[in-house]
Amino acid sequence: MSGKIDTPQAIRGTQDIFGAEAEAFAHVVETFERVRKLYRFRRVETPVFEKTAVFSRSLGETTDVVSKEMYSFEDRGGESLTLRPEFTAGLARAYITDGWKQYAPLKIATHGPLFRYERPQKGRYRQFHQIDAEVIGAAEPQADVELLVMADQLLNELGIAEGVTLQLNTLGDGDSREAWRSALVEYFRDHVISLSEDSQDRLERNPLRILDSKDPRDRPFVADAPKIDQFLSGEAQDFFGAVTSGLDAAGVRWNRMDSLVRGLDYYRHTAFEFVTDRLGAQGTVLGGGRYDGLMEALGGPMTPAVGWAAGIERLAMLVGEREEPVTDVIVVVEDDAAMAEGVAAVSRLRRSGTSAELFASGSPRKRFDKAVKQGAKAILAYSIREGEVASRIKAEDNLADRIEAALAD
RNA sequence: GCGACCGUAGCUCAGUUGGUUAGAGCGCCGGUUUGUGGUACCGGAGGUCGGGGGUUCGAGACCCCUCGGUCGCCCCA
Structure with missing residues (x-):
């Protein structure tokens, strides 16, 4: 009898995965490993924690992830460390500090746990897991295409491509994005009293986010908001055109979604999500984009890069439970x-x-x-x-x- | 951070308008039966009813707090 000793509970939002669910989880990882080898992405492992600055500088101080979702703590030396909330920033740090520039253009893949202090719900956990693929040091749209085609093949090999659609957008280069952002702020400011409370708040913190607000009060204004297309430079248009024609050539279906923006500050040009309506409120199965400005934000040389990540739990839910072998x-x-x-x-x-x-x-x-x-x-x-x-x-x-x-x- | 619903054996659940020692099925352990076999029967272990406080003569049922779960909002993979 264990008596009066009370058993410590698992941390909220963490999971103990077992049986048929664990098989589905493993199946996702094994399939990813197989596919990533077909595309010749090299396996890397990086630490699950980094200096806090790695993330705060990369993702943007005002993003939700940095401002309220990071698991940060001081180690015994008084240094502020953070459990990684995503892969890209740590991989970028490794690229710079380990001199991986010598391998550029570098195609890498990894998977493992990430940590975000959020309220748990379907498809969302405080410790969750992702698979991740990045191409670092490649400015060409072909890199975006290769990544997207690989993602598409992965979903097909997992047998879950049905009902999952690729939504694609471009945020333009840095100047295009800034011009668009300014126009959006100006536009929404004129209607600020009519917007939802959330969107009024977003206007200050992250105006692009108003575009994919679910609040019906915001919809009419979103529909008439300035479009990124009006602000794209010639090069940005050409770049996006090359990505879409590459996808067409590879036979990957996509939808233009000009309201698609991504949450983190480092995205430029291509932004995409594979979404489904089969996962409740968490529709995004795989998401990513180009982050040409990130390396410089971390004090490294100007380095173009693209990548994506996908939630293993979400993919496993779509895969469904798998029998353990007899x-x-x-x-x-x-x-x-x-x-x-x-x-x-x-x-x-x-x-x-x-x-x-x-x-x-x-x-x-x-x-x-x-x-x-x-x-x-x-x-x-x-x-x-x-x-x-x-x-x-x-x-x-x-x-x-x-x-x-x-x-x- | 906000909201709704939920929390009884290892698992799935029952538990009548609050009323004696809290039940079932499955699983587990043991015995009998069968004996090329997933049978049937008998018995056993296992619950401070998530935790704490309160109301009451009396709480698993009602109230408050807390912890956890689920699903939304927000955000994101």
């Missing part, structure tokens, strides 16, 4: 006098590459039934007949032969 062989010891034979057999089977489990505890009479009930491709039972250890295999012939061979080694 055991090849269950070895049943029906009499403890045959224990040594059972232990030997299960060891040999596993060494031969056959998955095997040993059922040798609890009531001897019920062990075989438990094996039948759990299910296995074959059951190998050891019992005592007339004082001798006797074995019996219940399996299809070809598998029975394989078991015999493994045991004979």
Whole structure:
């Protein structure tokens, strides 16, 4: 009896993933690993925590992520550290501090946990997991296209492309984006009293966000708001044109979504999201864009880059629960006098590459039934007949032969 | 940070307008039965009813606080 010691609870918004859900999670990661190798993206690992400045400088001080969602703390040396809320900033830091410029253009992929202090809900956790792909040091629209085509292939290989659509936009280069932003602020300021409270607040913090407000009060003004297209430079238009024609050439379907903006300050030019209506309020399955200004914000050389990230939990929800694979062989010891034979057999089977489990505890009479009930491709039972250890295999012939061979080694 | 709903055995749940020692199914453990076999029966372990306070003669049921879950808002993957 554990008595009066109360068990510490798991941290809010964290999850213990098990069984069919864990299989779905693993399937997403395995599929990503396979696809990323097809596109020759190199695997990298970076720390789950960084100096706080890595994120605050990259994402923008006024973004929600930086202003209220970071898990920041001081270490024993008094340094402010932060559990990574996203991958890109840390990867950019690594690119600069580890001299990865020598490998540019560099295609990299990673996956792992991220942390954001948010109210948990469907598809949103405080510790969540993403897969991530970046192309750093490539200014060409072909890099954007390659990334998008890879994302599209991933969703197809996961079997969840149905009902997921690619929404694509351009934010233009830095100057285009600024001009557009100023025009939006000016426009919305004229209607500020009619906007929702949230959007009035956004006008100060993040005016682009008003464009994808869900509030019906904002809709009419959003419809007539200045469009990015009016502010795009010639180069920005050409760039976006090259991305869309590349997608068309690769056979990837997309929708122009001129109200699509991304939350973080570092985005330029291409911005995109793969969205679905099958995940409740969290429609975005995979999102990203080009962040040509980020490296400089971190004190590095001007370095063009593009990338995306996708939530593993969200992808796994779309994949659905996956069956855990059935055991090849269950070895049943029906009499403890045959224990040594059972232990030997299960060891040999596993060494031969056959998955095997040993059922040798609890009531001897019920062990075989438990094996039948759990299910296995074959059951190998050891019992005592007339004082001798006797074995019996219940399996299809070809598998029975394989078991015999493994045991004979 | 805001809102709504929810919280009874390991799991899924029941528990009548507040009324004795809180139940079922599944699972688990043991026994009997069957014996090339996923049977049936019997028995057992396991709950301070998320936690704390309050109302009441009496609270799993009502009230407050708190923690957690779920789903929205916000934000995002």
